[in-house]
Amino acid sequence: MAAIDLDWEEVRDQLRTWREDNTRHSEEVVDMWEYCLRHYKHKLGDERWMVEEQVVIAGLDCYRLDVAEPSLVSLSEQFTGSLRVRKLKAMRLEALERFDEAIDVYDSIIRLDETNSTARKRKVAVLRGQGRIADAIKELTEYLKIFMSDGEAWQELCDLYLKEGDYAKAAFSNAVLNGNLDNMEIARSYFCQAAKLNPGNVRALYGLFLSCTQVSSSSKCSAQKKKETQQLAAWALKEIADRYSKCRTKAMDGSKILETFGALSLTDKA
Amino acid sequence: MKVKACKMSGDISLACSTLSKMLLHAARYPQSSVSGVVLAQARGGDTTSNTVVLVDAVPLFHLQLSLAPMLEVALTQIEQRYKSEGLIIAGYYQANEHIRDNVPDFVALKIAEKIAENNNDSCLIMIDNKRMCLNLMSAPVIVSQLTSEGKWKSKEKASVHVEAGSLEVISQLLQRRVQHDINDFDNHLDDLTCDWSNPHINKVLTTLTAAAQD
Numbered sequence: 266m267a268a269i270d271l272d273w274e275e276v277r278d279q280l281r282t283w284r285e286d287n288t289r290h291s292e293e294v295v296d297m298w299e300y301c302l303r304h305y306k307h308k309l310g311d312e313r314w315m316v317e318e319q320v321v322i323a324g325l326d327c328y329r330l331d332v333a334e335p336s337l338v339s340l341s342e343q344f345t346g347s348l349r350v351r352k353l354k355a356m357r358l359e360a361l362e363r364f365d366e367a368i369d370v371y372d373s374i375i376r377l378d379e380t381n382s383t384a385r386k387r388k389v390a391v392l393r394g395q396g397r398i399a400d401a402i403k404e405l406t407e408y409l410k411i412f413m414s415d416g417e418a419w420q421e422l423c424d425l426y427l428k429e430g431d432y433a434k435a436a437f438s439n440a441v442l443n444g445n446l447d448n449m450e451i452a453r454s455y456f457c458q459a460a461k462l463n464p465g466n467v468r469a470l471y472g473l474f475l476s477c478t479q480v481s482s483s484s485k486c487s488a489q490k491k492k493e494t495q496q497l498a499a500w501a502l503k504e505i506a507d508r509y510s511k512c513r514t515k516a517m518d519g520s521k522i523l524e525t526f527g528a529l530s531l532t533d534k535a
Numbered sequence: 536m537k538v539k540a541c542k543m544s545g546d547i548s549l550a551c552s553t554l555s556k557m558l559l560h561a562a563r564y565p566q567s568s569v570s571g572v573v574l575a576q577a578r579g580g581d582t583t584s585n586t587v588v589l590v591d592a593v594p595l596f597h598l599q600l601s602l603a604p605m606l607e608v609a610l611t612q613i614e615q616r617y618k619s620e621g622l623i624i625a626g627y628y629q630a631n632e633h634i635r636d637n638v639p640d641f642v643a644l645k646i647a648e649k650i651a652e653n654n655n656d657s658c659l660i661m662i663d664n665k666r667m668c669l670n671l672m673s674a675p676v677i678v679s680q681l682t683s684e685g686k687w688k689s690k691e692k693a694s695v696h697v698e699a700g701s702l703e704v705i706s707q708l709l710q711r712r713v714q715h716d717i718n719d720f721d722n723h724l725d726d727l728t729c730d731w732s733n734p735h736i737n738k739v740l741t742t743l744t745a746a747a748q749d
Binding site: 326427 | 601636640728
């Protein structure tokens with residue numbers, strides 16, 4: 266937290282990286298702004314406004330309105346009438362739980378600019394923030410009819426369906442991303458994909474192992490498919506054990522993995 | 536740790552370690568729901584005490600709480616790991632994503648029930664988000680157990696005990712932002728060197744608790 270010791274240029278660069286990666290580091294952004302960068306804001310040139318915007322969002326995220334509001338004021342003065350700034354004002358209303366007012370502002374943005382996807386997505390966020398999951402799903406489905414290639418939105422929809430306990434629809438949303446419709450097989454293909462894309466991904470390997478185990482123990486599974494799936498499961502388990510061995514982690518060592526989970530694959534699940 | 540023998544159906548006692556890890560986990564991911572399990576000594580022949588002592592907690596997830604495969608992997612690993620110490624999984628905790636929402640959802644109920652299949656005294660602990668703060672005056676948790684009719688009933692405040700000095704210790708941890716050091720199972724899956732048993736946190740707790748007793 267002693268950001269004051271950091272070179273202001275390093276701080277600026279760090280904030281830039283986080284903007285480019287679109288990752289959430291709200292607490293750190295607030296600290297770095299408060300204890301360092303705000304004293305150098307006049308040295309930031311054009312970048313200043315993106316930083317101020319980042320600070321508003323980070324401040325709102327941490328409920329540090331004392332940090333967010335001054336930056337919001339600066340942005341309003343610099344970009345009068347901007348819809349981008351208007352969105353930030355609506356986000357402030359969200360933070361204050363003035364949800365209906367926030368929605369009004371987002372609606373006003375959408376009226377002025379029908380292609381504005383962020384305002385539409387924020388509306389979904391507001392509904393989620395209010396606990397109105399069914400309404401959020403409705404709004405998001407409408408959004409996806411227009412912006413159907415928005416991967417992040419499909420993910421969010423999947424998330425919302427899972428919150429509602431609607432596993433079938435969640436699987437469907439996931440399937441849209443993966444092009445396959447059988448429920449358990451979706452899980453398998455999802456994990457297969459993830460394992461292929463990132464062979465180091467243990468989560469994917471575990472998922473693959475377990476979904477294979479389930480598929481192969483299903484009564485609907487043909488003998489041929491059963492054999493293939495079991496082989497895939499065995500491969501996944503071995504990969505997992507290898508990863509643990511390489512790590513020499515105390516939590517679980519490689520040989521134990523084979524022992525513990527090997528037993529699972531032999532059990533026929535009802 | 537003193538344990539009171541109780542005639543009434545079970546008091547619950549939370550060790551400092553248990554409450555700390557639950558709250559640190561919740562504090563680390565304020566924008567998400569989090570979940571985990573709590574551990575207790577396996578019941579031996581000792582029937583004199585009706586108090587369930589929850590000695591530790593293992594944080595599980597902050598990403599998708601309801602993925603069955605990951606949960607299965609986690610529970611299996613945890614059972615294996617703590618078997619040698621005579622500990623069993625004795626309950627489930629969850630903090631919902633919404634600050635005012637402290638009601639167990641479909642996922643929480645399902646998982647807690649699954650755990651209860653092996654252990655009648657199982658607890659379902661919901662973290663009361665709005666009572667989380669940097670200077671804890673009370674434990675921000677709602678603890679429930681199954682009634683004989685199979686319904687989750689929350690315990691009276693008087694039946695839920697917390698190890699002496701815990702609230703001060705946890706407040707200090709939160710003030711020092713120690714939550715950034717806690718590991719859950721999701722972290723472990725992304726990086727196998729992350730130890731979900733959090734020995735480093737145990738160390739900090741021992742130090743702070745000892746200092747408090749001086």
